[in-house]
Amino acid sequence: MQFDSPPSHRVLVVDHDRTTLEMAQIRLEVAGYQVVAVRDAVAALAALEQGGVDAVVLERHLSAMGSLQVLEALESSLPVLLTGRGLTAEDAEAAGHGVCGGLAKPYSGAALLDAVDGMLAHGAPTPTAEAEDAWLEV
Amino acid sequence: MTAPAANEAFTPSVAVTLDVLSAEIELAAARCIRLDKTLGEFMDRLPTAERQTLTESLHGVDLLAQHLTGLASFARTASFTAPEDVGAPADAALASLTLGALAERMAEGLGKPVAETDDVDPGDVDFF
Numbered sequence A: 001m002q003f004d005s006p007p008s009h010r011v012l013v014v015d016h017d018r019t020t021l022e023m024a025q026i027r028l029e030v031a032g033y034q035v036v037a038v039r040d041a042v043a044a045l046a047a048l049e050q051g052g053v054d055a056v057v058l059e060r061h062l063s064a065m066g067s068l069q070v071l072e073a074l075e076s077s078l079p080v081l082l083t084g085r086g087l088t089a090e091d092a093e094a095a096g097h098g099v100c101g102g103l104a105k106p107y108s109g110a111a112l113l114d115a116v117d118g119m120l121a122h123g124a125p126t127p128t129a130e131a132e133d134a135w136l137e138v
Numbered sequence B: 001m002t003a004p005a006a007n008e009a010f011t012p013s014v015a016v017t018l019d020v021l022s023a024e025i026e027l028a029a030a031r032c033i034r035l036d037k038t039l040g041e042f043m044d045r046l047p048t049a050e051r052q053t054l055t056e057s058l059h060g061v062d063l064l065a066q067h068l069t070g071l072a073s074f075a076r077t078a079s080f081t082a083p084e085d086v087g088a089p090a091d092a093a094l095a096s097l098t099l100g101a102l103a104e105r106m107a108e109g110l111g112k113p114v115a116e117t118d119d120v121d122p123g124d125v126d127f128f
Helices: A018-030 A041-050 A067-074 A089-095 A109-122 B014-043 B048-081 B091-095 B100-110
Strands: A010-014 A034-038 A055-059 A080-085 A099-105 A135-137
Touching (some): A010 A041, A018 A034, A018 A109, A018 B014, A018 B100, A034 A041, A041 A055, A041 A067, A055 A067, A055 A109, A067 A080, A080 A089, A080 A109, A089 A099, A099 A109, A109 B014, B014 B048, B014 B100, B091 B100
Parallel strands (some): A010 A034, A055 A080, A080 A099
8 A cells, every 4th residue: 555755734624523533634644644633613713723724624514613604714715625414516615715625425535635635736626536426526 | 303212213314324334434444544554664664584474464454444445435335325214223233332432433423312322331441
C-alpha cells in the first residue's frame, strides 16, 4: 500500500457521528494531513478562531448550534466540503458560503481523500470513478 | 417526539442499519490502513534479514484492509437501494456486540435513545 507524502494542510472535520469522525481523521492523517476533529459547531468555531485551517469537512446536520452558523462564521473564506445522509447536489449548492462540493453519507475514506485533495488543489473536489457515487458537484 | 416504551422493539430502517454497518467497517479499514503504515515505517528500521517476516505480515494487513474496504463498499451500495420504510429489529444484534465502544457507537448511529443503551453490557476488559 502506498502512502502519500505530507500535504501539510490542516483540515477541520466536523461531525457528530463518532465513527465517521474517527474514520475521516485516520484516513486524512495517514495521507499526511493535519486534522482537527470536533463533534459540534461550538468546538468547530473555537478551532476556526485559533486559525491555521485550510479546509473544512462539515456535516450539515449538527445538533445545537448547527452547521449554518459555522458556514456563516467562515464567510466563504475557506473551501468547505458538506457531508450528510441523503445529501444532494442541490443541497450542497444551496448552502453557499464557500461550499464547493458534497459527500453523501455513508462515504468511503477513498472518496473523502479524493474530495479533500481536489478541494485543496483546485478549489473544488475532483472525484475518481470510485468516489463518483458519493460525490456531489456544486 | 415521544420516547418509545421500554418494551417496544427498536427497529431502525434497513437502510440506516446498512449505513451504520458500512461506516463501522470503513472505520475498521481505516484502522487497518494506519496499522499498515505504522508497520511499514517500523520495517525501515529492521535489519534486512528480519524484514522478510514483516513483509509477509504487511501483505496480510494490506489484504485485510482491501477486504474490509470491499465489505464497506458492499454495505454502502446496498444501503443506497434499501427501503427506508422497512425496519428490522436491532436490539438482539446490538446486545450481541461484546465490545462496549462499538455497541455504543452503533446504537447511537442507529438512533437508539441514549437511556436504553444503558442496558448494553460494555463487554470491555478491565485491567485495573
